[in-house]
Amino acid sequence: MSVIAFYILTVLCIFSALMVVFSKKPVHSVLYTIFCFFNIAGHFLLLNAQFLAIVHIIVYAGAIMVLFLFTIMFLNLNAEVEPHKSNLLKVAAVVCGGLLLLILVSCLKGAENIPVNPMLDTQMGMVKNLGMVLYNEYMLPFEMLSILFLSAMVGAVLLGKKETK
Amino acid sequence: MLLSMPVDYLPIAMMFVVAIGFVLGTMVATHYLGPKRKSVKKLDTFECGIEVQGNARIPFSIKYFLVAILFVLFDVEVIFMYPWAVNFKSLGMYGFVEMLIFMSILLIGYFYIRKKGGFKWE
Numbered sequence: 001m002s003v004i005a006f007y008i009l010t011v012l013c014i015f016s017a018l019m020v021v022f023s024k025k026p027v028h029s030v031l032y033t034i035f036c037f038f039n040i041a042g043h044f045l046l047l048n049a050q051f052l053a054i055v056h057i058i059v060y061a062g063a064i065m066v067l068f069l070f071t072i073m074f075l076n077l078n079a080e081v082e083p084h085k086s087n088l089l090k091v092a093a094v095v096c097g098g099l100l101l102l103i104l105v106s107c108l109k110g111a112e113n114i115p116v117n118p119m120l121d122t123q124m125g126m127v128k129n130l131g132m133v134l135y136n137e138y139m140l141p142f143e144m145l146s147i148l149f150l151s152a153m154v155g156a157v158l159l160g161k162k163e164t165k
Numbered sequence: 166m167l168l169s170m171p172v173d174y175l176p177i178a179m180m181f182v183v184a185i186g187f188v189l190g191t192m193v194a195t196h197y198l199g200p201k202r203k204s205v206k207k208l209d210t211f212e213c214g215i216e217v218q219g220n221a222r223i224p225f226s227i228k229y230f231l232v233a234i235l236f237v238l239f240d241v242e243v244i245f246m247y248p249w250a251v252n253f254k255s256l257g258m259y260g261f262v263e264m265l266i267f268m269s270i271l272l273i274g275y276f277y278i279r280k281k282g283g284f285k286w287e
Contacts, residue, residue, distance in 0.1 A: 001172060045174050055244055063237040070233050131248030135260050142245070142263070146270040149238055153274040156238070157283045160231035 006046055013039035026072045030065055037061040049125035231283060242271055 016036040020029045037060050044053035085093075123129055134142060210217050249256070249264055256263075278284065 001175075005178070042178075048170075051248060054247065058244060059237075059241055063240040066233050067230075067237060070230050074227075074230070127248050127251050131252040132255070134245075134248055135252065135256055135263060139263060143266055143270075145245075146242075146267045149242060150270055150274040150277075152238055153235065153278060156231060156234045157278055157281050160227060160234070161281060161283055 002046055005042070009039045009042045009046070013043070026075075027069065030068050030072060033068070034061045034065050037065070047125070048122055051125060051127050051130050054127075228286065235278065235283065238274075239271075 013036055016032045016039065019032040020036065023029050023032060037056055041053040041056040041061070044050075044056060121129075245267070246264070249260060252260065
């Protein structure tokens with residue numbers, strides 16, 4: 001059952017990721033990215049990582065992609081003045097992408113030889129267990145996080161807001 | 166401790182299938198069932214009966230972006246309430262005070278934004 005779900009999710013995930021690159025319209029690319037994120041969230045669920053799955057949907061598919069849509073709309077990509085990259089840039093992009101692929105393949109080559117830890121707790125990623133660890137052991141980093149949020153808010157307001165005198 | 170398995174999410178997967186299936190089904194059904202009368206006037210795009218000027222791709226105000234970024238921040242904050250709410254009883258008073266400090270620091274940020282007029286539309 002899980003194996004079938006894994007294959008369905010993987011096919012959809014790779015398809016939508018390819019469509020992000022191949023679709024001509026930037027807004028369609030964003031929508032395909034959101035679909036890809038949902039599939040990755042499904043993968044997280046199969047790995048028993050509930051919290052990551054819900055974070056992926058709420059924060060990435062929900063909030064980050066809203067920002068992406070806004071950024072695309074700021075770019076003013078009219079059909080007539082659509083920027084076309086020169087051939088040199090295209091070659092450079094292919095080389096960079098190829099190198100990244102090479103690194104990924106070489107990293108994952110030895111992955112099947114790594115022994116699985118039999119003591120690993122499969123329930124580790126559950127929301128309940130994660131909450132217990134987060135709110136007991138890692139209390140201080142959690143509280144520091146709120147200060148990080150505060151500084152991010154102040155930064156966003158200072159940068160994005162005109163000072164009214 | 167209740168053991169959770171990926172199989173437990175089967176009802177949610179079925180819900181997704183039903184939801185997507187309903188949308189696709191109605192779209193295909195209306196495409197085939199409805200009458201089609203195509204004319205230049207009818208396929209014209211319009212805004213409240215007024216003819217369109219230019220296209221939709223106009224650069225728009227950065228004020229929307231500020232609201233979007235603030236939304237992301239509060240969205241991430243809500244994420245942290247999720248494991249807290251699940252463990253609310255077992256954490257007891259300790260966890261409650263912890264979250265109270267977290268929320269009050271963020272509330273300072275909220276009042277700062279209000280004071281600076283971050284939500285105001287000029």
